[in-house]
Amino acid sequence: MEKEFKGKIWKFGDDIDTDTIIPGKRGTIPTIEEMKKYAFELLKPEFGSTVQPGDILVAGSNFGCGSSREQAATVLSGNGVRCIIAKSFARIFFRNAFNSGIILITCDGIQDACEGGDIVTVRVGESVSVNGKTFPIGQIPENLLAIVEHGGLIEDTKMRMAQGLSHDWNPELDDAARRKNGYTLVEKILKKNAGVDHVVPGDIVITHPDMFMIHDIYTPYLKDTLEKMGAKKIDDPDKVTIIFDHCMPTAVAHNDYVHYDAGIDIAEKFGIEKLHIGEGICHTIMHEKRYAKPGEIATATDSHTTTYGGAGCFCSGIGTAEMAAALITGELWFKVPDAIKIVLNGHLQNGLMSKDVILKILGDIKADGGQYKSLEFTGPAAHEMSMNERFTVANMALEAGAKCGLFEADEKTAEYYEMPLSEIDWIRIDNDAKYEKVLVYNLDELEPQLSCPQGVDNVHPISEIIGTKMDEVYIGSCTNGSIEDMKAAADILRGKHVPEDLRVVVVPATNYVFEESIRLGYIEDFIKAGCVISHPCCGLCCGMPYGLMYDDERILLTANRNFIGRQGTKKTLSYLSSPKVAAATALTGYVTDPRTLG
Amino acid sequence: MSERMIERLLGAAAGDTAIISPDHVLVTNGSSHAVRGYVSKAAAPEKVLVMYDHNIPSGSPEDAKIFGEILRFAKQYGFTFKQAKGIGLKYLADEIVKPGQIVITGTRHAGIFGASGAVGFGISSTELSRVIENDRYELIVPKTIGVKVTGTLPENTGMIDAALSFLAAHPDLKCKAVEFIGGDLSDHDKQVLCSMACETGAVTAFWTEEGETETVLDLAEVVPMLRMPCSDILHQTRAPFAPASYVEGRTIQAGQIGGVNGGAIEDLRIAADMIEGKKLKLRFRLTVCPATSTDYILAAREGILTKFIEYGAQISAAGDHSIVKQGAGAMGHGELLFTTGMFTFAGCMGCDDATVATASVETIIRASYGEI
Incomplete structure (x- = not known):
């Protein structure tokens, strides 16, 4: 691998999220070749048609935050981006980029010394130079450079398979060793699974996750990657769950059926029996079915995999290629975090x-x-x-x-x-x-809080937002689509009616929640109040067509993201809140504090 | 010659010009929302109902834009605006319109009102806008074809099969009114026959106890039928018909039960009975779309929705899902959908090369567990 190279700069700011790199609505296009032209389409629409192989991105902090979607990295590698220099990177994007063969370099300083179109010189592990200024950079871990050197994780995994996979793993720590004091929760769970007596932040541990979950957004890419890796079997099909929730019901005509077919193909080929088609959102199913358990490790092709941490399960999202490699090897490395x-x-x-x-x-x-x-x-x-x-x-x-x-x-x-x-x-x-x-x-x-347009961390107490007119309210998602959330909303809406000019969409998180909501009368409460009910799925939270919005319209969701363009156009304004705030707002059409309701 | 239903309701003989002041005018986001581009006044705003009832919740930003446009349109002229009630036609037919009343809409399925002694006309958006502006609709009263309904349906067939059989035998009913006469029909059966009767061009349709008969629809001779695809929406009334056996051997990827003819509680009950003890076939996607919020609530109360959920079906919001470019139930390239919806033109349910065929509830459910 070349240790020194040059490239033309594309410059970006802070918090470039995965939706900005590749919008959620493009995320189900079945091939990267077709998808890559939409890279940065909302921010730099010219990028997809003019980026050249070898170009380099320079950005601020937290580049690649948001979704686990590996396509955010693969559309860049597909467009020939060789290297990204930023003040910091989001964790999953960091893994995905190296797995796609892109070198990531952390550097604070170059951002003020360059503009788009400048030429930067990169000396890997030493420095970056632009416009006569040089900035030192740190070393890149050898295992990551090796992946880049091998041409990405696919080739790297093929080499490992050719050498023969081993199950010579450390045994898990016994009960007494798990109880050793002095560790954070994450340290305890990681060292238990990895079978090591002691860890400190920064250590790399090789784990053997207890459960792998794949959802349907990534099934075509996973199928393709497994084929490219030459996988004839996977390590343990019983440790794998496939859940159809983003693209089921099929809603984006050109794409979703491909994801549906690919998911079933993977299940049939590799003998995966934990198959949940159109039964609701993966993260809720994972704890509802007790697939993700306390003290264990679960991983999935989605960023909100962190959900099961509510039960003391270490769970973190990974990209598709990494999932394919982990399914084959049964292994996954993690850096012990602070x-x-x-x-x-x-x-x-x-x-x-x-x-x-x-x-x-x-x-x-x-x-x-x-x-x-x-x-x-x-x-x-x-x-x-x-x-x-x-x-x-x-x-x-x-x-x-x-x-x-x-x-x-x-x-x-x-x-x-x-x-x-x-x-x-x-x-x-x-x-x-x-x-x-x-x-x-x-x-x-604490008073009720709302995340305001356009960023999850733009949070304000409700007193600052009260009275803001809404065009739509959406109650659902893996964040707030539980039976308790349905009850909270139904208790507020029961016997009342939403304004006729307000669209209110309710989406129970899973079939279990749906059936319970029917049994307990919540669904009837919602319908009588003027809401519409969609089948359990990820829905509008991930930008699927279940209540998409137009320019300048405002929506209040109980979901987890309000990135630009996610719930409609780039001019749609999205707010996030609790189900109680959402239901109170649904009653009036204006942001309403549930504490003020009679 | 005895007086026909349409003559009695319009107060004019066939061939004469009738001038009508309708009791209800329905505008929806299906296609008739185009009227807002033509209307500049409203003579009787209290009669106009604007409903957001298609492809709910909005499947695209454009759908949301239309919501805003028809909402503002309704407010501007003082029309009643409703949403989240389900399909406008069915809502009106079941809960609002009374026998003897006249309804003007923008869809040919307005024949549904003739099932209960009212009359409905589906007209173009430009003509509908004139009705709204002047509270007046003129038409030459059409001649009527009387259809004696006899016999009972064989197993594995439904009223959609009967309607398709009738339409296949009468491929051009332009400028005619249809009267279905007699037969052992439920109120919902009558709605299905009347709402489908205009699919080959008839002006409107009725069910009546007695009347003069020109032809016979013998239910005993009905077989499972399909309305086959056509090239575009303008050719929908000329789409061909075929027995369901026509697609034998071809994989069916999906089925959709919904709409005025497949999403009523009566249809949902039939489907729920049929899936008892059956297993949804892997690689078959079944979508269930209750027609109205009332149907949805009844299906929830009766345990029907729970049964569908456990069967593996996807339950859509109450409303019209017969044209879904993007939204729940959209079809991919080369796929085949059986639907109780009345549209089969290329692209109506997603990809242009997806094949869409109208079928009965009975045929769709049998396909869902692999019997077809």
Whole structure:
């Protein structure tokens, strides 16, 4: 591999998210060749037609935040982008880019010394130079450079397969070793699975995840990658779940049926029996079916995989190529992250939900405040939260860039999983564990929070947004589509009616939630109130056609992202809130504080 | 010669000009929303209902734009605006329109009102705009063809098969009214026959207890039928018909039960009974679209929705999903869909090269568990 090379610069700012790199609505185009022309179409529409092989991107902080979609990296490698220099990178994008053969370089300084069109010289592991100025850069880990040198993860995996795969893995730590004090939650879970006695942040551990989950957005690419790798079998089909939730019901005509067929093809070829077609959103199914368990490791081709951290499960999203490699080898490396302890004191007050807590935290620490870190929640209010409330918080930890968001295991965890607490009570925060920082919140003082256009971390208390006119309200998603969320909304809407000029869409997260909502009368409440119900799926949260919006329209969602263009056009204005705020707003058509309802 | 339904309701003999002041005018986001480009006044705004009822929730930003446009249109002229009620035609037929009333809409399925002693006309957007402006509709009263309904349907057939059989035998009913006479029909059966009767060009349709008969529809002779694809929406009334056996051997990727003729609670009950003890075939996608919010609630209360969910069906929002360029149930390249919807033109349910055929609830459900 060349250690020194030059390229023309395309310059970008901070927080370039995956939707900006490749919009969600393009994410189901079946081939990268066809998709790559849409790279940066909302921000730099000329990019796809004019970028040249060897070009280099220079950006600010948190480049690649947002979704786990590997296409954000592969459309760039497909367009010939060789290297990206940024102040910092989002975690999943970082892995995906190297797996696609792109070199990522962290550098703070070059951004002020260059403009788009300038030529930059890169000396890998040494420096970058532009316009007569040189900036030192750090070393890149050998394992990542090796992947780039081999031409990406596909070729790298083929080489490993040719050499013969080994199951000579460390045994998991026994119960006594798991209980050794002095570790953060993430350290405890990673060292248990990796079978190592001691870890510190920065260590690379080789894990053997207990569950792999694939959802339908990536099935064509996964099928293709497995074929390119030459996979005849995978390590353990019983550890694999395929869930059809983004593209099912099939809604984008040219694309979705391909994802449907590919998912079934993969299941049939590799003997995967945990197949859930159109039964709801993957992350909710993963804990509903108890596939992701306390103290275990789960991974999936989606960024909101952090959800199961609500049950003390280490879970983090990965890209498609990495999933393919991990399915074949049964292995996945992780860098042990630093951790932030978040202590939740006090009690959630009437009209407040756990969504308000995580939105408040996101507003405080911002979209990159948890970059590469484990957010670990404790304190009396954390333990007061129901399991569904915890899943909501863990789900959105990702929006701070976190690798995972973990809760301690307690009686509620044990009851939810119908397992003895004594099996999982080692998943607790040790007083002598080393945390990078500790944040303390008093929930007694919290007021409802809204994430405002256009960024999840643009959070404001409801008092600052009250009265804002909405055109649509959407209640659903893996963040807030649980039966408790349905109840919270139904209790507010029951016996009342939404304004005729407001569209209100309700999407239960899973078939279980849907059936329970029917049984308990919530669905009837919603319909009588003037809402429409869509079948459980990811829906509008990921920009699928279940209530798409027009220019300058405003929508309030209980979902987890409000990136530009996600819920409609690039001029659509998206707000995020709890289900109680959403339901209260649905009653009036204006942002309404649920605490003010009679 | 006895007086026909249309003559009685319009107060004029066949061949004469009738001048009508309708009781209800329905505008939806299906296609008649184009009227907003032509209307500059409204003579009787209290009669006009504007409904957002197609492809709910919005499948594209353009759909949302149309919502805003028809909402502003309704507010500007003082029309009633409704959404989230399901299909406008069915909502009106079941909950609003009374026998003897006259309804003007922008769809030929307006024949549905003739099932219960009212009359409906589907007209163009330009003509509909004149009706809204003047509260007046003129037409030459059409001649009527009387159709005696006899017999009972064989197993595995439904009223859509009967309607398709009738239409196949009468491929050109332009400038005619159709009267279905007698037969052992439920109220919903009558709605299905009347709403489908104009699919080959008839002006409107009715069901009546007694009347003069020109032809016979013998239900006992009905076989599972299909309305086959056509090139574009302008040729929809000329789309061919074929027995369901025509597609034997071809893989069916999806089925959709919904609309006025397949999404009523009566249809959903039939489908729910049929799936009892059956398993949804892998690689078959079944979508169920209750016609109205009332149908949805009844299906929820009766355990029908739960049964569909456990069968593996996808439940769409109440509304009209017969034309879905983008949204739940859209079809991919080269796929085959059986639907109770009345549109089969290329591209109506997604990709232009997807094949869409109208079929009965019975045929679609049998296909869903692999019996077809």
